[in-house]
Amino acid sequence: MLRLDHLAISASNLADGVAAVEAALGVTLAPGGQHPLMATHNRLLGLGDIYLEVIAIDADAPAPAHPRWFDLDHFAGRPRLTNWIAACDDLEAALAVLPTGVGEPEQLARGDLRWRMAVPEDGHLPFDGACPALIEWQGSAHPAQRLPESGVRLDWLEIATPDAAALNQMLSGLFDDSRVRIVSGAAKTMRAQFSTPNGPRVIA
Numbered sequence: 001m002l003r004l005d006h007l008a009i010s011a012s013n014l015a016d017g018v019a020a021v022e023a024a025l026g027v028t029l030a031p032g033g034q035h036p037l038m039a040t041h042n043r044l045l046g047l048g049d050i051y052l053e054v055i056a057i058d059a060d061a062p063a064p065a066h067p068r069w070f071d072l073d074h075f076a077g078r079p080r081l082t083n084w085i086a087a088c089d090d091l092e093a094a095l096a097v098l099p100t101g102v103g104e105p106e107q108l109a110r111g112d113l114r115w116r117m118a119v120p121e122d123g124h125l126p127f128d129g130a131c132p133a134l135i136e137w138q139g140s141a142h143p144a145q146r147l148p149e150s151g152v153r154l155d156w157l158e159i160a161t162p163d164a165a166a167l168n169q170m171l172s173g174l175f176d177d178s179r180v181r182i183v184s185g186a187a188k189t190m191r192a193q194f195s196t197p198n199g200p201r202v203i204a
Contacts, residue, residue, distance in 0.1 A: 002094065002175040005087035005135055006051045006143070007157065007192060008070055009203065011079035017054040018043050020079040026198040027150050033110045034058060038068045038119075046147030047154050047194070054079070067123030069133070074123075081190040081203055083125070084157060086132040086175060091116050094134055099170065101126045102134060114138040128188040130161040132175070155193040155200065160185025 011017025018029050025045070032042035032053060039061040045052040057072055067073055070083050088094040091105050095118055102125065103118030118134040125131045157180045161167060164184040171182070191204035 002086040002088050002132065002134070002171070004050055004157075004175075004177045004180060005085045005137075006053055007081060007154070008083040008085060008133075009052065009054045009079055010070055010072060010075045010082040011054055011056040012075065012077075013059070014041055014043065014054065014056040017056055017079040021045070021052070021054055021203065024203050025152055025194060025196050025201050027152055027196060029054065030147050034061065035108065035110070036061060037064065037106065037108060038072075039064050040068060040072060044143055044147055045152060046144055046150050047152055049144060050154060051144045051147055067121070069117070069119050069123060071124045071129060081192055083129065084132050084159065084180070084190070085135050087135050087137060089136065091118060091134060091136040094118075094174075097174065098134075099126050099131075102131060105136075112139075113141050113143065127161055127163045127167050130159050130163065130167055130182070130188045130190075131170075151197040153195045154179055155195055156181065157192045158183060158190065160187075160189045162186065162188075 029043040029045050032044045034041045041058040042053045042055040103120040105116045106119045116136045159182045164182050168182050193202045
């Protein structure tokens with residue numbers, strides 16, 4: 001069974017992404033860290049049981065010899081919600097029932113956080129990126145437990161894709177979260193509504 005773990009907002013540079021999210025939600029993001037394997041870095045926001053990350057290429061890190069996750073090598077334009085990440089207890093078992101292209105397991109760590117993540121060979125997830133990325137946390141440590149209380153919670157996440165029927169069928173019996181809806185759309189887009197100390201806010 002998969003469960004919603006976190007949302008990713010991609011940005012051409014981290015400062016712009018953080019500024020856009022803080023302006024949209026009216027709260028301050030917490031520190032994140034670096035991902036040397038992918039030459040990316042992030043900032044985080046706790047959402048109770050899940051969290052949000054703003055992620056961008058780290059220009060000060062050596063470029064990897066492989067494509068970065070979330071197709072960041074081809075990202076352009078304004079900071080925006082691009083990916084959703086689902087957690088599982090057995091990454092190989094989850095990959096076995098999902099389509100080819102979700103990725104191969106990579107071992108990652110930051111401080112005492114340990115996790116494995118499925119990263120597509122070309123960095124691009126199936127269904128034009130509408131498919132969830134898969135993560136398997138190792139041990140009890142999880143970012144959502146450590147982030148300061150923000151007063152922000154996810155109301156709903158909407159993923160629009162021309163392949164909504166196929167994606168819904170693929171996830172049937174594997175993922176069930178009333179906050180997440182996959183709908184038909186002309187192109188892959190994502191938007192989410194959050195309850196905040198400043199009222200409901202939408203990020204797309």
